[in-house]
Amino acid sequence: MLRTTKARGGARGKLSESAASRPAGADAAMSDPLREMSDSAKHAIDAVSIGTGVAALVQWLPSIAAILTIIWTALRIYETRTIQRLLGRDESPAE
Numbered sequence: 001m002l003r004t005t006k007a008r009g010g011a012r013g014k015l016s017e018s019a020a021s022r023p024a025g026a027d028a029a030m031s032d033p034l035r036e037m038s039d040s041a042k043h044a045i046d047a048v049s050i051g052t053g054v055a056a057l058v059q060w061l062p063s064i065a066a067i068l069t070i071i072w073t074a075l076r077i078y079e080t081r082t083i084q085r086l087l088g089r090d091e092s093p094a095e
Contacts, residue, residue, distance in 0.1 A: 055061045077083060084090035 052061070055064055081090055
């Protein structure tokens with residue numbers, strides 16, 4: 001897909017610099033990222049999508065998002081050096 005720009009005199013047909021400098025296969029590679037994805041990954045994304053749609057319809061989504069946020073925050077806190085040091089699992093010296 002080539003883009004054209006309007007010149008000062010109103011003539012059309014001049015390629016824009018970005019289109020002219022791009023490799024020929026760049027548009028094809030970026031146009032369909034799902035082509036490179038495995039079928040199992042596509043099925044997993046489909047399942048998450050359906051689950052999200054159902055949760056939104058049943059109005060569970062805010063509650064689910066809050067629970068997942070609490071779990072994610074707890075995991076991030078658990079991974080900190082301070083907590084790991086308190087649990088005796090951090091072997092690296094403090095900086």
